Amino acid sequence: MALAPSDLAAIEAAITDAEARTTGEIYCVVTDQSGDYAETPLAWAAGAALLGPALLLLGGIHVTAPDLVGGWAAEQVGEVAERAARSALIGAIVLQAALFVATLVLVALPPLRLALTPRVFKRDRVRRRALEQFAAKNMHLTRERTGVLIFVSFGERMAELIADEGIAAHVEARVWDEAMAALVAGLRRGEAGTGVAAAVRLCGEVLAERFPPTAQDNPDELPNAVVILPRV
Known part of the structure; x- marks a missing residue:
């Protein structure tokens, strides 16, 4: 998912129009993806490898001791049992190694890796990157601490809204729910530009309702153009 030039222009126009009616500052940052999730293939590969012995049992492979009634000596029983146990152990190790490598290669494919990463981890990664951008863009340095960051991560289809303390002290977090719902709905429809705008x-x-502009004193402290970050 990407923003077309027309989308970027529409979002910038929406920001300009919104800021003309308030002392608040709205800043939009978008990225293709907020994390590489390199740990996901390793976690799935380890899990698949641990299932190796269980797969052997489900496949009907069992280790059994020889029948003592057939004239086997105690020494022969021990040797045969040891060979059977060793063969079973080697087979389990080989199977586990094969499962680990195959799963690692498969899940390392970017679309599958992202799809198999638990949502809670993706949410955390998007949140952290949004906070990083809030600090990196010096949004906490606006004159009245009225900056609002809208951060969109297309790969995860997630967004974050971070309001500076000057706003957070007067606006409850739930007030932003309608804006975030509109944004997420746009992402789900594949209309990112419409959703962000x-x-x-x-x-x-x-x-505009809570922080109306001051006559002759409403500087535009942050750029209105959408910032596009590279994929992590």
């Missing part, structure tokens, strides 16, 4: 407009309405 809608979220900007709704955020602008919240900010």
Whole structure:
């Protein structure tokens, strides 16, 4: 999913219009993906390898001791049992190694790796990158601490909204739910530009109501253009 030039222009126009009616600052950052999730293939490969012995049993492979009634000596019984146990152990190790390598290679494919990463881990990675961008772009240095970051990560189809303390002290977190719902709905429809622009407009309405502009004193402290980050 990517933003076309027309989408970028529409979002920038929405930000400009929203900020004309408030002292708040809206800043949009988008990225293809917030993490590489390199640990996901290793976790799945280890899990598959641990299933190796269970797969042997399910496949009907069992280790049995020889029948003592057939004239076997105690020494022969011990030797045969030892060979059988060793063969079973080697087979299990080989199977586990094969499962580990095959799963590692398969899950390492980017689309599958992302799909098999638990949602909670993706949410955490998106949240952390959004916070990093909030600090990196110096959004906490606006004059009245009224910056709002809208961060969108297309790969995970997730978004974060971070409001600076000047806003958070007066606006409950649930107030932003409508804006975030509009954004996520756009992502799910494959209309990212429409979703982000809608979220900007709704955020602008919240900010205009609570932080109206001061006559002749409403500087534009942050760029209105959408910032596009490279994939991690």
